[in-house]
Amino acid sequence: MARDVSDSTPVACKSELIGWIAQGEKPRSAFRLGTEHEKFPFYRGDLAPVPYEGRGEAGGIRHILEGMQARLGWDPIMDDGHIIGLAGPDGGGAISLEPGGQFELSGAPVENLHETAAELAQHLADVKSVAEPHGIGFALLGHSPLWTRAQTPMMPKGRYKIMANYMPKVGTRGLDMMFRTCTVQVNLDFGDEADMVKKLRVSLALQPVATALFAASPFTEGKLNGFQSMRSEIWRDTDKARSGMLAFAFDEGMSYEAYVDWALDVPMYFVKRGPVYHDVAGASFRDLLAGKLPQLPGERATMSDWANHLSTMFPEVRLKRFLEMRGADAGPEPMLNALPAFWVGLLYDQTSLDAAWDLVKGWSNDERQGLRDTVPKLGLEAGIAGRPLVEVAREVLELSRAGLARRARRNAAGQDETAYLDPVMAIAERGRSLAQDLAGRFQNSWGERIEPVFEELAI
Template structure:
């Protein structure tokens, strides 16, 4: 999510930056699951993206959710740009993608219930204004010039900056959607192991959830165009972070990396101050050109951490970021996949055994192959389908070991949330394969049919 961070006091010493991350360490009993997912809104009659303002708009959606379901508005310069309720948030991505950042919950049953309730609320409000929402990794038809810009200061700054540092930044901002899960760690050592597993196996998630084979109204030659975009964005703040796999990895090493990522902005008094390309290290010394003589707070540090976009990242928890947005079953399957791998020690150890022999070239090769071929991809003789099969097996064992029941105890554990992934393993096909078969088959190249058949 991209709502400004709050509550951080002054930074007294360099160690405060690592201590901020370390403050997220929790005993296992307190580990939680936070699922975030984005979706595209569009006008039901014209199939065009929702503008920000007007009777049929993103603003109308947010106001409708607030009025009907008790969400509290989040404002920026008088504009409603988000909602909050009971630890959850609804926020806007640059092109009007509506994001649910779920409350931290204990089980996949709870996070899936939350997703379903949110989609029900969204559908009810959308029906009232003639809108609908669809879960895909990339907007299939809309061109860049058709996309609205949401009235958030950070997005104006980022839009101006993107063309200076890569070729696909604005496409990422305005025409992609993701689903991700946020998970806890117990200690620095636990963080390091989970971080390594999450990064190494992120190509598996990209492959299993690949759902963006179209752009500008036609096939784009890749099953996850969204993943391709992230590989051609801004090398200073994206990627697979090879240093994470080196000796000496810990909170301080991540701080060193984050300090070298160029800044976007500083948030002051409700406004985003342009600090594009400037150095947080200079900020620590009171030498930031955007705010000469002023030193940062921990809130500034927290904001800066939200502008770093590797395939997995650390804040006071860990985010896994490699999956395309998609249908509702996969919104529940992603947290199930990662919780099964990372929240049971035996599963975590097995997952690391699966990936620990890979070098950086292999990890990058798998990432690139997942973008193009999904489960049919391979790198250095390693097939993504084989890795995915083993990773899902390990995840299933981890969820069985957790043994968190649902539906009043009638469902013994969380393993059924992996069913969608099991089907992909059995068939070798992911959502992108299904979409391409439809496009070349019964749709006869009419991509507008995707809205009627795949909207929530």
């Protein structure tokens, strides 16, 4: 989750909230991409999760953040006296913590996939160097493979306490989402409202394709859980008011305003004033906008409140001043690079974007939702509109590859961006996900032992 925004500009009416999102519009020449990924820290000695303050003589999450601060020179992000993240220079990237200690890199906005791959490689090298003296490694999977929720530590961030109290009231899996899942996502720009709508619709419709291709969470508490993406399955019953496939996005007249209207009706978690998180879970942002919030009488909404509220929406694709692709499990480094490649090739090339829309525009809400519901278990063996999903995935990947080729963004060696798709192209070709490969190894060469996953999918 991104760090909270600080902007005390008062908000007088809904049109200003719409305008805040519209300010994200950019000319195509200014389009950037920002890749985010999470990973599970663990002690190599006994595979235990890593608490904030450490354990005995062993360092903890705080020590990793302090070590990264010393190594990078980034500014600390504090919460009630605790370092809970780092902010890169000039708004370029950040490191933050998910509720269970998942260590997240929010990458800087960059021009091409070569730059995001270099950023990722440098980050992994940095965090490995800082963590190794503490005996800490990081597992790259979509779901915690070994620990119970009770064994998983909680990070000292105010908003997480509020969320943890609220989640069980609105779904059965919210705490699992918070403490036991990891994702990789890419944030992408739009040119104007029409461009946003087309990109939102295409990426919502195809998000289950990404879920199937990047599935990497077949384990729970040391055993197979029966799913290819347990992370995705968990989201199906986390909080239906703020997650899902956004069927309204396909209605005629979809707009910034339609998204704002939806977000205004999603209950709030908190209002932040200075360093204090005020628990207003379940309250209406409309009341805050009108100065009638019962928990904070007379308090009026600011742009910070709006930006922070939007960060508590969890649909499969999230709109802020950019679009966030949220459907994929975290995985090993090649897959972390393949995810932004997949979406950049589809959404940043107009020919591929138009072709992708032609592919999905005939799908009904029921068909899209049916695919979303079946993909966590079936993966590429699911289907939509009478077609096997694996066929759809291969077609979509070809569109993405063609889009990347037309972008023709080359590195110093003269290579374009298409090579970053190779790992996921191989998955589509054989019709078998990383999750299925891991499950097979677990049942065979690993002898139903979970320990090897901390060697094969870890840094």
